[in-house]
Amino acid sequence: MPGMTSTMASYDTPEGVDIRGRYDPEFAAILTRDALAFVAGLQREFRGAVRHAMERRRETQRRYDAGELPRFDPATRFVREGDWTCAPVPPAIADRTVEITGPVDPRKMVINALNSGAKVFMADFEDALAPTWENLMRGQVNLRDAVAGTISFRDTARGGRVYKLDERTTKLFVRPRGWHLPEAHVSIDGEPAIGCLVDFGLYFFHSHAAFRAGQGAGFGPFFYLPKMEHSREARIWNGVFERAERVAGIERGTIRATVLVETLPAVFQMDEILHELRDHSAGLNCGRWDYIFSYVKTFRAHPDRLLPDRALVGMAQHFMRSYSHLLIRTCHRRQVHAMGGMAAQIPIKDDAAANEAALELVRKDKLREVRAGHDGTWAAHPGLIPAIREIFEGHLGGKPNQINAAAAPADAATVTEEDLIQPPRGARTVEGLRLNTRVGVQYLAAWLGGSGSVPLYNLMEDAATAEISRVQNWQWLRHGATLDAGGVAVRATPELLARIMEEEMARVRAEVGAERFRRGRYAEAGKIFSRQCVAPELDDFLTLDAYGLIVVHHPRAPASKL
Numbered sequence: 001m002p003g004m005t006s007t008m009a010s011y012d013t014p015e016g017v018d019i020r021g022r023y024d025p026e027f028a029a030i031l032t033r034d035a036l037a038f039v040a041g042l043q044r045e046f047r048g049a050v051r052h053a054m055e056r057r058r059e060t061q062r063r064y065d066a067g068e069l070p071r072f073d074p075a076t077r078f079v080r081e082g083d084w085t086c087a088p089v090p091p092a093i094a095d096r097t098v099e100i101t102g103p104v105d106p107r108k109m110v111i112n113a114l115n116s117g118a119k120v121f122m123a124d125f126e127d128a129l130a131p132t133w134e135n136l137m138r139g140q141v142n143l144r145d146a147v148a149g150t151i152s153f154r155d156t157a158r159g160g161r162v163y164k165l166d167e168r169t170t171k172l173f174v175r176p177r178g179w180h181l182p183e184a185h186v187s188i189d190g191e192p193a194i195g196c197l198v199d200f201g202l203y204f205f206h207s208h209a210a211f212r213a214g215q216g217a218g219f220g221p222f223f224y225l226p227k228m229e230h231s232r233e234a235r236i237w238n239g240v241f242e243r244a245e246r247v248a249g250i251e252r253g254t255i256r257a258t259v260l261v262e263t264l265p266a267v268f269q270m271d272e273i274l275h276e277l278r279d280h281s282a283g284l285n286c287g288r289w290d291y292i293f294s295y296v297k298t299f300r301a302h303p304d305r306l307l308p309d310r311a312l313v314g315m316a317q318h319f320m321r322s323y324s325h326l327l328i329r330t331c332h333r334r335q336v337h338a339m340g341g342m343a344a345q346i347p348i349k350d351d352a353a354a355n356e357a358a359l360e361l362v363r364k365d366k367l368r369e370v371r372a373g374h375d376g377t378w379a380a381h382p383g384l385i386p387a388i389r390e391i392f393e394g395h396l397g398g399k400p401n402q403i404n405a406a407a408a409p410a411d412a413a414t415v416t417e418e419d420l421i422q423p424p425r426g427a428r429t430v431e432g433l434r435l436n437t438r439v440g441v442q443y444l445a446a447w448l449g450g451s452g453s454v455p456l457y458n459l460m461e462d463a464a465t466a467e468i469s470r471v472q473n474w475q476w477l478r479h480g481a482t483l484d485a486g487g488v489a490v491r492a493t494p495e496l497l498a499r500i501m502e503e504e505m506a507r508v509r510a511e512v513g514a515e516r517f518r519r520g521r522y523a524e525a526g527k528i529f530s531r532q533c534v535a536p537e538l539d540d541f542l543t544l545d546a547y548g549l550i551v552v553h554h555p556r557a558p559a560s561k562l
């Protein structure tokens, strides 16, 4: 009987491992006994180090809250000043001029990304994915089939159009979740698994051999590593890679990873992070959106460092420019790629002039990046790839990257601690508070409904951009910021937010329509977002705070709070 298997059958798990997510025969082919034993081995070896690293994050934040500023660590000066380089770049990924990003599910999108004409596809378990059990497991199935070259999809909504891989596809990088996120559907020795070790472990276990034979020319698999704050966290990843190489019997140093420098503390640790990963490094990337989020988080207790409206905090702000210039110099000194970041604009379908204006903003952003010395950059949508390729390939003149040209802006050698934390300039407005609220609520509603990246007001929104909306509102309220309301100064207060919330919820309802509003989780998202904005203590991550609401344990009752 259809459906019978899903209630009766269960996963074959090794000692100490329990699967609390829905049973599905397709998922069972991923959650094999051996694959789970591999994940459990990682968790058992590294859980102590991860716990310690998370405690150190909290301890460091307490020091920032007491007035300390982030700075370069005098104890590791020898690493910053030392004359060392990372292992040579694998030939398969010398050219990373344009990288498309997208969630590991839906399947169609994965195929589109692999066929997009970009050099790399960064398949995301992180900012672009709501980590529901279904998304995570379907994502693993998609990645296994993508690496095997067998992935296909029949789109019934499009008259049965069949999607399959082209002759030439992009190289695959996979981004697991950050160290802070648990995986509540997998328990190991009675505690939730570490989310990123589940993402990494299952993908690596099933695909490393096919990947190295097909995609990596003897190297790989390749990864992106998000949201790290300190080199001790990179050291854990290095250990994970070494264990994986040992267990799989592959040559040490062939797994490679690009670290996103997307927290403020990490910008003071770039050499140290590369040094920890020097045998496994594939460079650094400017994760600009989480970086802005992290600036607010780090300075949550510093009223002299309030951000202006979110729309004004771009790469032209001094602290952002300094960060990207220092990242380029650091990477090129260490002989690895310095990757640029994500412009939030996406194609606008129904307005040619607005579309051209959006494309022009993307072009400008990419031109700035390649001129500054970046070796490649990110695209959020396939429609942007031709323009971005033209800029990067035109500037590089046939070279795959500019690592050996040691390209870096002249001011990169003199970037100071003060440059990296200089408060951004610009107005703080009630309109900004409104927009944060409107966007934050809609993103959260989408995330609760299982979508981790969505188009909103012609921009890409994902967990990182939504975090900026949340923490900026929190910061303004916490410090009673003065906001401009069309020439009149008003104070950011919980009462003002409550009024704006009511008005913006009504606006969202009118925009999306009553039926979609009712079916979606907008009301719930509104409540969560409000609570997060007025919380006495800033929640570290909105996705962690709300995670319990997307956890569905089987066969027991759904929706348990962790």
Ligand SMILES: CC(=O)SCCNC(=O)CCNC(=O)[C@H](O)C(C)(C)COP(=O)(O)OP(=O)(O)OC[C@H]1O[C@@H](n2cnc3c(N)ncnc32)[C@H](O)[C@@H]1OP(=O)(O)O
Residues within 6 Å of the ligand: 100, 101, 102, 103, 108, 109, 110, 112, 113, 116, 124, 127, 128, 289, 290, 342, 346, 347, 379, 380, 381, 382, 453, 454, 455, 459, 460, 461, 462, 464, 465
């Ligand atoms: C801060 C950071 O971490 S940035 C990195 C994480 N964020 C991301 O990766 C966001 C990636 N982008 C996206 O998710 C999407 O582009 C969105 C949600 C912004 C917009 O998606 P949509 O509304 O579906 O776009 P749209 O309707 O224009 O899609 C047109 C086609 O392009 C495809 N497409 C759109 N974006 C992508 C993508 N990133 N990768 C592959 N294919 C894509 C769609 O599948 C669709 O294909 P079809 O014509 O065969 O049906």
Ligand SMILES: O=CC(=O)O
Residues within 6 Å of the ligand: 127, 260, 262, 286, 287, 288, 289, 290, 291, 341, 342, 464
């Ligand atoms: O992950 C990328 C970012 O900008 O955040």
Ligand SMILES: [Mg+2]
Residues within 6 Å of the ligand: 127, 226, 260, 262, 287, 289, 290, 464
């Ligand atoms: Mg990010």
